[in-house]
Amino acid sequence: MIKLITILTSNVKRINVFSQAKYSTTFLPQFSSEKYDVKRxxxxxxxxxxxDYFKSVLSEDRVLTEESDVLPFNIDWIKNCRGQSQLVLKPKTTExxxxxxxxxxxKHLAICPQGGNTGLVGGSVPVFDEIVLNFGLMNNIISLDDISGALVCEAGCVLENLDNYVRDHNLIMPxxxxxxxxxxxxxxxxxxxxxxxxxRYGNLHGSVLGLEAVKADGTVVNCLRTLKKDNTGYHLKHLFIGSEGTLxxxxxxxxxxxxxxxSVSLGYFGVESFENVLKLYQNAKSSLGEILSAFEMADNDSISATLDSFKLANPIAEYPFYVLLETHGSNEAHDNEKLSRFLTQGMERGLILDGTVTSELTxxxxIWHIRESIAGAGLAGGYVFKYDVSLPLSRYYALVHTLRExxxxxxxxxxxxHVGDGNIHINVIVPEYSKEITAKLEPFIFEEVAKVGGSISAEHGIGFRxxxxxxxxxxxxxxxxxKDLKKSMDPNGILNPYKVLPDVVT
Structure with a gap:
């Protein structure tokens, strides 16, 4: 039976599951250069x-050289990659x-730009002794236009802090x-x-209005515009979006x-099969239309592992698949009517076996905490191979079956x-890392993705891995x-080396 709870305006502050998993043990991973046999x-x-030069540019407290201070900046949060940097710089200004x-x-000194270091492909940590350029102190909000919704801020602003700030102005981060x-x-x-x-809100190529970036030679490229439409020449901002600090x-x-x-509502449903997940998604698109903001899927193993790892309670019974559906709207009565029709159809067709629908903040x-905890849940169970791929929806879950076989x-x-954009995350958990298991997974998984016209990276980037x-x-x-763009913009190759581009094009 679906439990319906009155829909309220929400301002949900999520639990940060990454902080639960990050550096959760004293284990230090093997150096990336040794683990993956990379030459400096x-x-x-x-x-x-x-x-001494860097101390003259920055204050001495923003130049970290002590091994214990530098160590956290050398390790990614899932403890897969570890660099050998001896220096962390923490600038406060573009200058x-x-x-x-x-x-x-x-001086031909290599640089590893680093933000919150939450990446999953090793792109935010050094491989060898690259200097870490950490942006945590560049965290000022510069301006916000309440009418257009244009926010201008520095690169080191934490996403949640920005979201809290704009919510006070009746806006949200996209x-x-x-x-x-x-x-x-x-x-x-x-x-x-x-x-x-x-x-609902699209990717950052659509949401980013402009940006400021610094090239390898120190040249500041000012594309910091706040216009929705600016059709003057090359759209240079797009070169930096998704280039992972290499340009x-x-x-x-x-x-x-x-x-x-x-008006915000959240539904959490038990579903019998992935075929029914797709049917439910089709229904959601046609029935909920413009208010549909998220459509997430997780299999039983994902949810079970998360509940066990973090001692969480499942609000509904155990099912083969779970769907988390969210709506964002402007009229509570209108949204309730559409959601009620969707639920009725889903239950009558047997697509929804059980579930809960709520807008009560807690x-x-x-419910969101369960979904967001999946990424960190496997870390307690051994070594996790994490894959982030895009696939045609007809083949979306087939790769999981293939890997289980x-x-x-x-x-x-x-x-x-994220069923709504064809992005599936696949976790393969083994007792410990081994090159034999890696060889069995890679490139096999990427070959399978390529066969159906998918992408080997849906949202995490290419990074080092x-x-x-x-x-x-x-x-x-x-x-x-x-490669031509890289050579033109960073001829000495100092920006985030060993990342994104292969040394040899095959």
């Missing part, structure tokens, strides 16, 4: 003269970033992630992060913020993700053009 490129070697990059470019309490907007833009509501370092962002919805927070106990395979596999999603001509 011919960059300059940091010396005391370089450190400081420009001076740092100009100097590093002249981006929502499980890591919102830690991730920074500059990193979001640099990786073209997707998130939970891409179905330039984003320092400021102008982003369009949608109006805060007056209940919504608890390929791997037997003790490996566990489960899938969850996937450059050798990017050809499964980009052909040789596209890769050569990308």
């Amino acid at each position: 490129k011919k960059f300059g070697v940091l010396n005391s003269t370089d450190v 400081e970033v420009s001076q740092i990059l100009s100097y590093c470019n002249e 981006l929502d992630l499980g890591a919102k309490g830690s991730c920074q907007i500059g990193g979001n833009v640099s990786t073209n992060a997707g998130g939970l509501r891409l179905l 330039g370092v984003v320092t400021k962002v102008a982003i369009h913020c949608p109006v805060l919805p007056k 209940k919504m927070k608890n 390929r791997f037997s106990h003790p490996a566990r395979v489960y899938g969850y993700g 996937k450059p050798q596999f990017i050809h499964y999603s980009k052909d040789k001509t596209a890769l050569n053009l990308m």
